[in-house]
Structures are given as structure tokens and as C-alpha cells.
Amino acid sequence: MKKVLSIAGSDCSGGAGIQADIKTITAHKMYAMSVITALTAQNTTGVYGVSEVTPEFVGNQIDCVMKDIFPDSIKIGMVSSAKIIDIIAEKLIQYKAKNIVVDPVMISTSGSRLLNDDAMDALITKLIPLATIITPNIYEAECLCGFEIKSKEDMEKAALKISESYKGNILVKGGHLSECSDDLLYNNGKFTWYPSPRVDNPNTHGTGCTLSSAIACNLDKEEDVELSVEKAKDYISGAIKANLDLGRGRGPLNHCYK
Template identity: 70%
Template sequence: MKKVLTIAGSDCSGGAGIQADIKTITAHKMYAMSAITALTAQNTTGVYGVLEATPEFVANQLDCIFQDIRPDAVKIGMVSNVEIIEVIAMKLREYSAENIVVDPVMVSTSGSKLLNDNANDALTTLLFPLAAVITPNIPEAQCLSGLTIKNKVDMERAADMISDMTKGSVLIKGGHLDESADDLLKAEGKTFWFESPRIENPNTHGTGCTLSSAIACNLALGLNIIESVNKAKEYITGALKAGLSIGKGRGPLNHCFKLQ
């Protein structure tokens, strides 16, 4: 059985963060492990509180995982401060972690800020260079590139700039485009588009967490980045098409749609 580690924040309502990651990994028939960086009090309507773990405790969790059950892939989500980012980077280098997917979680689906201002540089200089792929959405790609992204040409320009921050690939998710939901992958100097129609489902809580975890699962299987993204897109499309409707705000996906 393949093992996948998620390093992220907990979502007590179950739709995003660690909980979405574990559901996604389990749906891929893999063994899920987690190192929790923060507890959040949130639901489909917003984020109402964040309690960060100490860097020492994050390091303790990672030591326990890598010294016993080595992961075949690692997904990194919410890492809200410099100290936690530093200790994660140190431990991943120490254990020569492989197949690292970094989802630069800066803002929640509901619009709540999840990354401290001073953590942006640490994220790009310490974690991005370790990544096999980073998966910003359009607002995050705008923050990283400094560009305004309104169309697919803008996405290509931003991907070129963000590629300089990592030795791996860059996947800019197009869910915020007006006319489509096409994603752009910049890998090995080449551009690949993953086209998909916009699914009329307002319940998108945890889509970024889910997609990045699915990519990590596919990398754990030994698939290349193009195959991994393509299969992850298929999975999240199915989870959206399932049409789950839970909560009073932007609800979660049906991660277990294949089990029905």
C-alpha cells in the first residue's frame, strides 16, 4: 500500500485541510498520515479562529512519521508562519522526502486569510525549491507573480515567472476564470493545458486541498506529473459532479463519490 503524508491545518467541519486530504487519500486506496500545523474553527461560511501548532510539535510529528512509516509522497497545505515553514523544510531535507506537492494556501474559499504576510518569502524560498509541483489558484498566482490574471495568456505569463521559484512544475488552477475552468501546467519548460467545462456547483469548499492531495497520490504510484494532474482532474471533476450539498455556505465536495 502506498503511503501519503499531508502537512496542513485541520478543518473542524471536514471539508478542507487535513480532513479533505485524508478523505482524498483514502478514496485513492492509500494510507493517509498527517502532521497538523494548525487547528481552525471553520465551516462552510468562513474561518472563525486559528490556533497554530508550535514549530517544535510540528517537527515532533514529522520525526514520528518518517522514522516509522516513510511516505511515498507528501502534500503541504496550510503553513501559516515562518517558523513552521522553516522546520518543515528542514525535516523534509533531513529525510530526503520525495514527491512533494506544495499547495500555497493563502486564502480560504470563503475569503479568509490563512498565511501571515511575513511567511510569503519563506514559502517561496524554502518550500517551493523542494516541490515536485506547486498548485496555486489564480489569486495565489497573482500574489506570487505580481501580475493581474484575467485570461489564459495571463496565466502563461504568471507560470513563467513562478517557475523561476521552483525546480519542479507549476500548476495554475483556472477555477477563477470566467469562461472555463482550464488548468495550466508548466513542466520541464513546456506548457500543457488541461481543459474542462465549468461545473455548475457552488459547493467548492476544499477543492484546492483535494486536487493537490490527489496529485500526490498519483505521484506516489510512480506516474509522471502530466499523468498525475490529469487523473487528479478527473477525480475532482467527479467529486464536484456528485452534487453534494451540505452546510449554509460553500459546501464540501463528495470525496467518496466512487464508493456509491
């Protein structure tokens, strides 16, 4: 059985973070493991508290996983401090980890910045360079490229700018565009667009976590990156179209719709 490790924060309401990752990995018939970087008190209406795990204990968790059930791929989500990022990067290098998907959780869906300057710098300079693919949304891509993104043309310009400092695969997610929700994959001078018609469903809590985990699962199958993204997009579209309706706010996806 293929093994996938998620390094991320915990969502007690089950829609995002570690919980969404485990559901996604299990739905792909793979073995899910987790390293928790933070506990969050949240539900479909918002985040009401965050308690970080110490960097030392994050490192301890990674050691335990790597020394016993070595993952075939790794998804990295919420990493809220520079010291946690440092230990994760150190361990990934130490254990020669492969198939690393980094979802650079820097900006919330509402546009609020989630990382301080030190953590942002560590994410960009230490963690992102280790990734096979990064999956920024529009707001996060703006942080990485330094200018506003309002169109598909802007997404291409952003990917080119980000590629000046990061040589891996860049998936710019277009879910926050007004004209469409198409995603763009860029690598080595090639643009690949993934058309995504908007689904009339406001319940999209955890979509970023779910997509990055699904990509990690497909990389685990030794698929190329383009096909891995395509299959992950198909999976998440189905999970949204299943129209699960839980909670009083922006509800979760149906990860087990198949």
C-alpha cells in the same frame, strides 16, 4: 500499500484541510497520515478561529511519521507562520522526502491574504523550492508572479515568470477565471492545458486541498506529473459532479463518490 502524508491545517467541519486530504487518500486506496499545523474553527459558512500548533510540535509529528512509516509522497497545505515553514523545510531535507506537492495556501477564495510577509517569504524561498509540483490558484499565482491574471494568456505568462525562480512543475489553477476554469501545467518550457468546463455546483469547499492530495496519490503510483494531474482532475471533477449538498454555506465535495 502506498503511504501519503498530509501536512496541513485541520478543518473541524470535515470539508477541507487534513480531513479532505485523508478522505482523498483513502478513496485512492492508500494509507493516509497527517501532521497538523493548525486547528481551525470553521464550517461551510467561514473560518471563525485559528490556533497554530507550535513549530516544535510540528517537527515532533514529522519525526514520528518519518522514523516509522516513511511516506511515498507528501502533500503540504496550510502553513501559517515562518517558523512552522522553517521546521517543515528542515525536516523534508533531513529525511530526503520525495514526491512533494505544495499547495501554497496564501489567498482565500474571497481574495483575502492569509500569510504575513515573513511567512510568505519563507514559503517562497524555503518550501516551494523543495516541491515536485506547486498548485497555486489564480490569486496565489498573482502573488508569485507579481501581476494580475485575467486570461489563459496571462496564466502562461505567470507560469513563465514563476519558473524563473522555481524549476519544478507549476500547475496554475484557473477556477477563478471568468471565461473558463481550465488549468495549466508548466515545466521545462512545455505548457499542458487541462480543459475544465464549469460544473453547476456551488459546493466546492476544499477543492484545492482535494486536488493537491489527489496529485500526491497519483505521484505515489509512480505516474509522471502530467498523468498524475490528469487523473487528479478526473477525480475532483467526479467529486464535484456528485452534487453533495451539506451545510448552510459553500458545502464540501463527495470524496467517496466512487
